[in-house]
Amino acid sequence: MLIDCALVKSKIPEATVKRLSLYLNCIAEVGNSNSRISSEKLAKLARVNPAQVRRDLSYLGSLGTRGVGYDLSTLKNQLNIALGLVEGWSAIIVGAGNLGSALAQYEGFEDKGFAIVGLYDVDSKKISTKIAGLVVKHIEKINDDIKKYKVAIGIITTPSEFAQDTANLLIAGGIKSILNFAPSRIESTDSGVVIKNVDLSQELQVLSYYLDEPLK
Amino acid sequence: MLIDCALVKSKIPEATVKRLSLYLNCIAEVGNSNSRISSEKLAKLARVNPAQVRRDLSYLGSLGTRGVGYDLSTLKNQLNIALGLVEGWSAIIVGAGNLGSALAQYEGFEDKGFAIVGLYDVDSKKISTKIAGLVVKHIEKINDDIKKYKVAIGIITTPSEFAQDTANLLIAGGIKSILNFAPSRIESTDSGVVIKNVDLSQELQVLSYYLDEPLK
DNA sequence: GAGTGTGAAAACATTCACAGCT
DNA sequence: AGCTGTGAATGTTTTCACACTC
Numbered sequence: 001m002l003i004d005c006a007l008v009k010s011k012i013p014e015a016t017v018k019r020l021s022l023y024l025n026c027i028a029e030v031g032n033s034n035s036r037i038s039s040e041k042l043a044k045l046a047r048v049n050p051a052q053v054r055r056d057l058s059y060l061g062s063l064g065t066r067g068v069g070y071d072l073s074t075l076k077n078q079l080n081i082a083l084g085l086v087e088g089w090s091a092i093i094v095g096a097g098n099l100g101s102a103l104a105q106y107e108g109f110e111d112k113g114f115a116i117v118g119l120y121d122v123d124s125k126k127i128s129t130k131i132a133g134l135v136v137k138h139i140e141k142i143n144d145d146i147k148k149y150k151v152a153i154g155i156i157t158t159p160s161e162f163a164q165d166t167a168n169l170l171i172a173g174g175i176k177s178i179l180n181f182a183p184s185r186i187e188s189t190d191s192g193v194v195i196k197n198v199d200l201s202q203e204l205q206v207l208s209y210y211l212d213e214p215l216k
Numbered sequence: 217m218l219i220d221c222a223l224v225k226s227k228i229p230e231a232t233v234k235r236l237s238l239y240l241n242c243i244a245e246v247g248n249s250n251s252r253i254s255s256e257k258l259a260k261l262a263r264v265n266p267a268q269v270r271r272d273l274s275y276l277g278s279l280g281t282r283g284v285g286y287d288l289s290t291l292k293n294q295l296n297i298a299l300g301l302v303e304g305w306s307a308i309i310v311g312a313g314n315l316g317s318a319l320a321q322y323e324g325f326e327d328k329g330f331a332i333v334g335l336y337d338v339d340s341k342k343i344s345t346k347i348a349g350l351v352v353k354h355i356e357k358i359n360d361d362i363k364k365y366k367v368a369i370g371i372i373t374t375p376s377e378f379a380q381d382t383a384n385l386l387i388a389g390g391i392k393s394i395l396n397f398a399p400s401r402i403e404s405t406d407s408g409v410v411i412k413n414v415d416l417s418q419e420l421q422v423l424s425y426y427l428d429e430p431l432k
Numbered sequence: 433g434a435g436t437g438t439g440a441a442a443a444c445a446t447t448c449a450c451a452g453c454t
Numbered sequence: 455a456g457c458t459g460t461g462a463a464t465g466t467t468t469t470c471a472c473a474c475t476c
Contacts, residue, residue, distance in 0.1 A: 012425070013466075013467070014422075014466095015466085016467090017422055018418065018422060020421075021417075021421040021422060022415070022418070025399070025401065025418075026401065029400060038434085038436090039435075039436070045401075048468095049468070050435095051438095051469055051470070052468065052469075054435090054436060055437085055468080055469090057436095058436085058437055062436080063436095065436075065476065066437080066474070066475040067433075067434045067435050067475065067476045068434080068436085069434090069435065070436090083422075083425050084424040084425055085421065085424055087424075089424055091420070097318070098314045098317040098318035099322075101314040101318075102313065102314035102315035102317075105314070107375075107376060107399050108399035108415065108416060108417035109420065111399075112417050114420055153420065153423060155420075176427060177423050177426075179419055183324040183327075184245060185241065185242065185245075194426055194427070196419050198419050199237070199238070200414075201322065201324035201325055201327075201328050201330075202234065202238070203395055203412055203414050204307070204325065204330060205237040205240070206230075206237060206412075207369060207410065207412055208300040208301055209228070209298070209299050210393075211300060211305065211369075211410070229444075229445075230444095231444085231445065231446090254456090254457065255458070256457085264446095265446070265447060266457095267446075267447055267448070268445090268446065268447075270457090270459060271445090271446080271460080274458085274460075279458095280457075280458050280459080281454065281457080282452070282454055282456080282458040282459080283453065283454045283455075283458075284456080284457070285456090434475105434476090435474105435475090435476090436473105436475080437475100438471100438472095438473090439471095439473100440469105440470085440471090442468080442469070442470085443466105443467080443468070443469085444465105446463105446465070446466085447462105447463085447464075447465085448464085449460100449461095449463095450459105450460095450461095451458105451459095451461100452457105452458085452459085453456105453457090453458080454455105454457095
């Protein structure tokens with residue numbers, strides 16, 4: 001039997017993908033005087049089990065050195081590659097209110113290789129003002145910009161009632177994935193488009209459960 | 217044998233707790249002309265399996281009626297009770313920038329029974345201004361307010377470099393749980409305090425993984 | 433000696449499938 | 455007839471424990 005490879009990339013479990021992103025954040029803060037890190041140290045930073053770290057990283061190949069640990073810069077690189085953060089995805093934000101403005105200047109995005117290339121609204125008071133280095137544009141410019149900047153990701157921070165319409169607009173414009181921060185859930189009208197609804201109050205509700213019943 | 221009950225509350229799995237919060241959001245949007253909902257309908261709204269819905273809700277007791285479904289208002293009540301959203305937790309926000317302002321007026325919070333009772337900063341330009349009905353106060357007032365309003369939850373939206381100091385301040389003030397939206401991770405200096413680090417860029421990174429490798 | 437990489441075991445989560453209630 | 459509640463089956467994730475490498 002000859003080949004059975006190349007195209008068969010080992011799928012990384014969803015739970016692991018989330019932690020890879022976590023690991024990247026954890027080591028971002030590690031001083032670069034240390035050029036190495038062990039699974040135990042990383043586990044402590046990420047508050048997970050060391051075996052978990054090793055298992056997760058093993059999906060990226062044999063990055064570590066037995067008896068030594070993982071080389072920090074190699075690890076950063078490989079995590080970035082695995083998560084597709086080296087492609088430099090472009091994203092746009094629809095809704096220039098507080099949440100949109102906050103995300104536009106969120107330190108975490110640019111650091112991770114996401115370029116926010118546009119910020120849109122319908123409010124004429126906001127249009128042409130500058131937020132986090134971006135000029136707010138009218139939403140009707142969106143279609144052109146998606147093509148022009150090859151935008152892959154749309155971030156929705158409009159009021160709830162406009163979230164679905166905005167999503168439809170983005171999908172019609174050819175965007176491939178949407179992150180919705182509005183509190184109402186939105187649906188994809190096109191199965192090729194990935195939609196992620198982020199519920200900012202969910203974490204608070206989960207916290208509430210554990211506050212309420214510490215015995216459980 | 218006599219008792220073996222009362223104190224023994226059946227623990228709800230973490231994955232279920234998250235979905236309970238999701239279900240609550242889904243049914244919030246259902247018109248109240250319908251007084252009932254079946255596991256199948258709710259499953260469609262939440263995009264999960266109907267059996268999942270039934271299993272999850274069964275942790276709250278036998279809420280449904282066979283052959284009929286779940287009574288909507290009972291369901292809402294029970295979800296609120298299970299998640300501890302009826303205690304009316306008070307929360308404060310530290311950091312009156314865009315993110316803090318966005319959260320202060322986030323529709324999702326008040327709806328879910330969280331009262332934001334304070335908004336703090338150190339910037340004298342912001343102090344005494346009004347955001348979302350709240351007067352921004354200097355952070356040195358925090359200790360008194362935590363006691364006065366019996367604040368259970370602290371929300372951190374400061375720049376990264378001040379997040380840990382802010383957390384320490386909140387913990388010293390007697391707060392029981394912290395939600396950190398700053399992009400750097402913070403640690404608890406007191407094991408009795410629950411800390412949740414929310415990484416707004418994580419969802420984007422996960423999205424990036426799936427954009428990058430749709431084959432996986 | 434120190435720390436990775438990974439089979440095998442254990443824990444956890446989801447889904448099926450159907451008995452049982454209304 | 456319709457839909458819940460739940461044992462049992464299946465699938466996924468975490469953890470253990472140790473052979474193996476540097």
